[in-house]
Amino acid sequence: MPGHATLGVMGGGQLGRMFVHAAQAMGYRTAVLDPDSASPAGLVSHQHVRTAYADADGLAALIESADAITTEFENVPAVALRALAERRPVAPSGDVVAICQDRAAEKAHFVAAGVACAPYAVIETAEQLAAVPDALLPGILKTARLGYDGKGQIGVATREELIAAWALLGQVPCVLEQRLALHLELSVIVARGADGALVNFPVQQNLHRDGILAVTQVPAPDVSPALAEEAARCAGQIAAQMGYVGVLCVEFFVVRTESGLRLVANEMAPRPHNSGHYTIDACDVSQFELQVRTLTALPLVAPRLHSPCVMLNLLGDLWFDAEGRERTPCWDAVLALPGTHLHLYGKASARPGRKMGHLTLTGASLATVRATALRVCSLLG
Template identity: 40%
Template structure:
């Protein structure tokens, strides 16, 4: 158990690292950010900053020597330089290795007993055509690495479309997945402590637009509630199989046959931002508790309902009216340049009938 005053190193200086650092400070920890950019937004709320490339093993080792524990805010960082940190890195590199490769991720998920969409590896135009024959249409091709928020994906909806989709993603190694009929998207944010204890938050129903999360709502309605316990069981099996310490997020489709796993992220997640005001322990505090060896906190709701709305691109220009809105908790990430599709902040509303109603 790390005492207050210890230093938590965070690889990555974006908004997730920023909110993690704020949570760590409340518990008396100091944070040290490692990032290749000049002024990442997490630095403004942290005590120390080391600028360096994620591929620079020597620089990362020097940074880690100044920390008592090291974690990461996103999964698209090279495993090799972090592997050298050994037990100081939490979660460990196993979680990164699996999450970084969609084919390995699918195989791993199936090994835990989780249901996933029918899929196959694609490494050539011929593979893409074979996938179309085996899986049927519609299907989606996803690059095996570096895809997020809808990037690195292309759909095939008509005959011969899989080959075209493979061209659209630049002929990169990929997986082909069957298009799934689903009623809702939701996620389970789960934490596993160093002692093996597991706690899950209530699953939010997630509303996307253009592959980017727009809103998360808890409770997520009767459909999500009916699949929540099974989804939590699956999430618990995933963190246990990985030996994961910290927060991990599993994204699900609610289908007629029960919860089906889309993917997982070995970290805190956008769909868990509502927990800052909406839960008794936020996902960020829970992650810090886990990696520092503290007892996990209570993930229960503070009120009957909560909704989180992302501020994407020019949405952030609404900040004056949002700040004036009574009961709205506004989080601005101080990321500088406003760009289409860029997550600039979020606003959370607790209570006031925010719960999702199935229609």
């Protein structure tokens, strides 16, 4: 119960840090397992077990400390989660995380749940490479495992490019997806309890730059209520079909077809998601609090958006001027604007493309907030 237990998290990145913040706000103690002594979550947790994720001593130490354990990233070895689950409640389970770790398994799951995904082929052998249908080109070749923020992906227009791209990716198992003309991108976060209770956050509209999330807007300005409802229903189906317990984010593409706009599931994350960071400042319960609640079997309540908002990701690029000299972004000017909420993840060094923090902008209407977002962008340069 809140005030007594210790909650453990595998992984010490910013998602773990915000989970720790939410757990501590409710009176839980926390334990983080992450090899990095300066990990964002390790820095703020009561305890920090500094070992590799599959290290037997590290896992034993986490079991010793924590009454229930979750994960903040999908690439935790599924075997580690299964080992933890022998001794402690673990949510989400190693089995569902294993599905989310592999793009081929993930797409097969979407299909099994009755949700459309982009036409694709699995490429694990030279024979499968040769048998790829022409209709998948131009396409995007993605490594089946370990891709994130656009990494492990190569756009290919021809068979020659496909062969070269697979070689460049080391001939590891891949998925080739047809390149779709995206009308827009959205995502939905659901939380599902062990008793099957299911709640969802409002649908988010997302803008990516170079494969990395840049901007999230809520309410989604270009999504009809019917499409938003369908996205939430599909995400719920995807969660329920695999008996999911925890917070799950499903990313969708919206494509234009002759019969209107259609949803296509892209990928899912078995954890809170970057596109849900706005929930901390704009909803009456955050995605991280729902992660705590699903882990501890506390009641789930339907989240309510209380402010229209725009979330801007703060990448390491902002920490460098045009000449490449390091600088500190002008937070004082940004925070002088009404409705700006700054979140920095405590990372010691900035690198281009590295997620250093985010800003949530809230206001009375989405139009006001978007105007603030434009001012913030011009201030940050």
